[in-house]
Amino acid sequence: MSTPVLETENLVKIYGRGPSRFDALKGLTLEIHRGESVAIVGKSGSGKSTLMHLLALLDAPTAGVVALDGRPVSQLKPAAVSDLRNEAFGFVFQQFFLNAQQSVLENVTLPLKIAGVPRSERRRRGLDVLRQLEMDSKAENKANDLSGGQKQRVCIARALINDPSVIFADEPTGNLDSATSRVVEDILFGLHRERGITLVIVTHDDDLAARCQRRLSMQDGRIVNDDAATLHAAAAPAAAVAPHPARHTPSSPATGRHAAVPFPAEPPAPEAPPLSRRERRRLEAEADRRRSGARGEAERA
Amino acid sequence: MRSIDVAGTALSNTLRSKLRTFLTVVAIVIGAFTLTLTSGLGAGVNQYVTKMVSGFGDSNQLYVMSASPVAGAPTGDGPVEYDPETSGGGASMMGASTLSDEDIETIASIDGITDVEPVVFVNASYLEAPDGDQYAVDSLGMPSEAAAVELAAGELPAPDTAEITVPESWVEALGAGSADDAVGLDVRVGIANAVGEMEEFAATVSGVSLQAVSGAGGAPMPSQSLNDDLYEYQNSGLAVDRPESYIQAVADVEDLAADGERIKQELTEHQMLGLTLEDQLGAIQGVINAVTWVLNGFALIALLAASFGIVNTLLMSVQERTREIGLMKALGMSGGRVFGLFSSEAVMIGLMGSVIGIGLGVATGVVGNQLLVTGPLKDVAGLSLYAVDPLGLLLIALLILAIAFLAGTLPALRAAKKDPIEALRYE
Ligand SMILES: Nc1ncnc2c1ncn2[C@@H]1O[C@H](COP(=O)(O)OP(=O)(O)O)[C@@H](O)[C@H]1O
Ligand SMILES: [Mg+2]
Numbered sequence: 001m002s003t004p005v006l007e008t009e010n011l012v013k014i015y016g017r018g019p020s021r022f023d024a025l026k027g028l029t030l031e032i033h034r035g036e037s038v039a040i041v042g043k044s045g046s047g048k049s050t051l052m053h054l055l056a057l058l059d060a061p062t063a064g065v066v067a068l069d070g071r072p073v074s075q076l077k078p079a080a081v082s083d084l085r086n087e088a089f090g091f092v093f094q095q096f097f098l099n100a101q102q103s104v105l106e107n108v109t110l111p112l113k114i115a116g117v118p119r120s121e122r123r124r125r126g127l128d129v130l131r132q133l134e135m136d137s138k139a140e141n142k143a144n145d146l147s148g149g150q151k152q153r154v155c156i157a158r159a160l161i162n163d164p165s166v167i168f169a170d171e172p173t174g175n176l177d178s179a180t181s182r183v184v185e186d187i188l189f190g191l192h193r194e195r196g197i198t199l200v201i202v203t204h205d206d207d208l209a210a211r212c213q214r215r216l217s218m219q220d221g222r223i224v225n226d227d228a229a230t231l232h233a234a235a236a237p238a239a240a241v242a243p244h245p246a247r248h249t250p251s252s253p254a255t256g257r258h259a260a261v262p263f264p265a266e267p268p269a270p271e272a273p274p275l276s277r278r279e280r281r282r283l284e285a286e287a288d289r290r291r292s293g294a295r296g297e298a299e300r301a
Numbered sequence: 302m303r304s305i306d307v308a309g310t311a312l313s314n315t316l317r318s319k320l321r322t323f324l325t326v327v328a329i330v331i332g333a334f335t336l337t338l339t340s341g342l343g344a345g346v347n348q349y350v351t352k353m354v355s356g357f358g359d360s361n362q363l364y365v366m367s368a369s370p371v372a373g374a375p376t377g378d379g380p381v382e383y384d385p386e387t388s389g390g391g392a393s394m395m396g397a398s399t400l401s402d403e404d405i406e407t408i409a410s411i412d413g414i415t416d417v418e419p420v421v422f423v424n425a426s427y428l429e430a431p432d433g434d435q436y437a438v439d440s441l442g443m444p445s446e447a448a449a450v451e452l453a454a455g456e457l458p459a460p461d462t463a464e465i466t467v468p469e470s471w472v473e474a475l476g477a478g479s480a481d482d483a484v485g486l487d488v489r490v491g492i493a494n495a496v497g498e499m500e501e502f503a504a505t506v507s508g509v510s511l512q513a514v515s516g517a518g519g520a521p522m523p524s525q526s527l528n529d530d531l532y533e534y535q536n537s538g539l540a541v542d543r544p545e546s547y548i549q550a551v552a553d554v555e556d557l558a559a560d561g562e563r564i565k566q567e568l569t570e571h572q573m574l575g576l577t578l579e580d581q582l583g584a585i586q587g588v589i590n591a592v593t594w595v596l597n598g599f600a601l602i603a604l605l606a607a608s609f610g611i612v613n614t615l616l617m618s619v620q621e622r623t624r625e626i627g628l629m630k631a632l633g634m635s636g637g638r639v640f641g642l643f644s645s646e647a648v649m650i651g652l653m654g655s656v657i658g659i660g661l662g663v664a665t666g667v668v669g670n671q672l673l674v675t676g677p678l679k680d681v682a683g684l685s686l687y688a689v690d691p692l693g694l695l696l697i698a699l700l701i702l703a704i705a706f707l708a709g710t711l712p713a714l715r716a717a718k719k720d721p722i723e724a725l726r727y728e
Binding site: 053059078079082084085086087091093095097099101110111114115118119158 | 302303306310317624625627628629630631632633634635636637638721722725
């Protein structure tokens with residue numbers, strides 16, 4: 001059984017204190033494996049976004065642990081957490097959060113700019129990813145001049161540009177009509193299938209949730225139903241692969257160097273003590289190795 | 302984020318709301334402009350004073366005056382007792398006590414002094430033009446001031462010839478069409494001796510002088526040897542030798558930097574006062590610097606006011622760009638980098654303001670100086686009211702950048718502290 005890409009233990013999030021105290025998450029323990037597609041569903045106010053923010057390291061839990069690749073992140077310095085987010089995650093929001101005055105290309109390459117990638121490489125990779133989403137003809141347009149569906153594609157391109165291991169999407173189709181939603185969903189699940197990118201999608205939309213392999217239902221800050229959990233508990237370790245359709249497809253022509261490797265064989269991470277500076281560096285190095293390793297295995301396959 | 306990207310992003314962000322940035326920059330420009338002008342004015346006037354004073358002599362000279370109290374001069378401490386030792390030889394000249402030949406010997410005997418020249422005043426009566434017309438002369442210029450004289454034409458009188466310079470305003474009276482024509486004319490200096498007998502000394506005009514604010518160059522100035530001849534005649538005619546008295550002496554010091562203080566001390570013990578060129582310059586420059594700093598103070602107040610403009614502009618900008626900041630933080634930009642980005646915007650505004658302000662200030666200073674010096678103030682030779690001091694300008698630019706950075710810290714801290722979840726919240 002591989003180390004889950006994300007796992008939580010007894011995750012608690014409390015907003016406010018005293019009379020205005022609100023327990024948004026009441027002790028959540030879950031694992032998300034590499035290459036899974038997970039829908040987080042539930043009524044408004046049930047804590048879906050809160051959970052996603054904690055998983056995406058955008059916020060710190062009141063109590064409990066979030067671990068990325070088997071390593072707890074709570075001991076990391078804020079700057080190190082920022083770097084992790086920049087390297088490992090992609091984000092798609094309900095609202096697009098594009099910089100209206102900037103070009104599509106500039107918007108898409110923002111994560112690379114933050115990572116300190118030189119301009120020429122940003123441009124090359126930006127055009128690459130826009131081509132995959134069939135948006136390269138709009139690269140120099142102002143973000144403002146696009147339709148809603150195009151904007152969401154730009155957002156997905158931005159989420160993809162750093163070659164993330166997990167894409168978080170909070171109501172990604174909440175602002176789109178059903179036809180456009182369909183297109184955006186197809187893109188997301190295509191990426192998931194072809195590259196083995198882990199998807200964590202918060203949604204109200206039952207159709208969208210149904211396309212995910214796993215559905216986490218939330219109610220009042222608790223997970224009331226997790227269909228994968230039952231599956232994992234029942235199956236032998238090897239069966240963890242079973243719910244996923246065969247994804248050893250060769251790289252698609254569009255993506256070129258990318259190939260899908262859902263569960264790269266990785267040694268289980270040792271028990272994680274509080275992270276020292278050296279370990280933190282090792283964690284980052286491992287993130288690199290994970291990526292190149294995935295590519296290497298793709299070639300072998 | 303790489304520094305070049307931070308700078309580029311900061312620049313494009315400041316250009317996003319052009320009017321607001323423009324108005325903020327204008328405030329900085331006003332401060333930078335004023336500071337550039339006032340400090341350049343100080344530098345210019347100081348430069349002029351240095352030039353003027355350094356014309357009085359070498360920097361290794363000491364100007365010696367008598368420091369003994371003048372008999373009969375109102376001291377406010379009651380009468381001074383008569384003492385033939387100190388008061389005997391030194392007659393008073395224009396209310397100031399003077400140096401005697403003995404004093405000159407005393408000065409010469411001090412260790413480290415290589416030579417002493419008493420400064421003498423020659424009062425000629427007239428200068429006769431080649432056509433025979435005579436023009437009244439008050440006092441002749443002192444050859445020891447020769448270095449301070451600026452010439453419109455010709456050269457300074459050679460020390461051991463019978464040469465003389467005349468002021469530019471005399472050229473026409475001497476019958477010359479231009480300053481250049483006046484050079485080489487033969488003139489005669491008329492002078493009376495102690496009993497009023499007139500005598501004429503022939504001299505050749507070696508150059509035409511411009512009058513400086515110090516007065517140097519404003520009167521005909523003979524060569525050293527002509528001056529000595531005139532002085533000798535001026536004091537002749539009496540049966541008995543009148544004791545010599547000098548208002549000042551110029552002492553050459555071998556190593557002024559090392560021995561200056563000791564020599565001054567010894568002079569004080571002999572009731573004399575020694576001043577170096579720097580002592581004289583320092584007093585004038587002290588006043589100029591004080592005035593300059595008061596003016597600079599006003600400019601700094603303008604800059605301070607402008608810095609609040611930066612705070613205000615950036616606070617608005619942080620408010621407006623909450624979502625953008627939240628997005629950048631969500632995408633992995635650390636708080637420190639966000640701080641850096643917004644302080645860079647402040648520095649960028651400061652940079653624009655200082656470049657424009659300093660540029661305008663220098664242009665105004667240089668052009669204004671040119672207009673004044675060639676226009677209303679053209680009679681003042683060597684005058685400069687504005688000087689470009691590159692180091693000073695660099696310091697002004699750095700000061701403005703520092704002020705801008707400080708002004709940017711408050712908004713930048715706000716931006717850095719923004720919570721990405723709050724910033725990206727919708728509903
Ligand atoms: N910053 C906050 N302060 C106080 N309460 C909050 C805050 N953020 C979320 N909540 C509350 O926590 C609950 C869960 O919120 P959220 O995770 O956004 O729900 P969902 O995304 O499922 O609609 C809601 O009742 C919300 O009002
Ligand atoms: Mg929500």
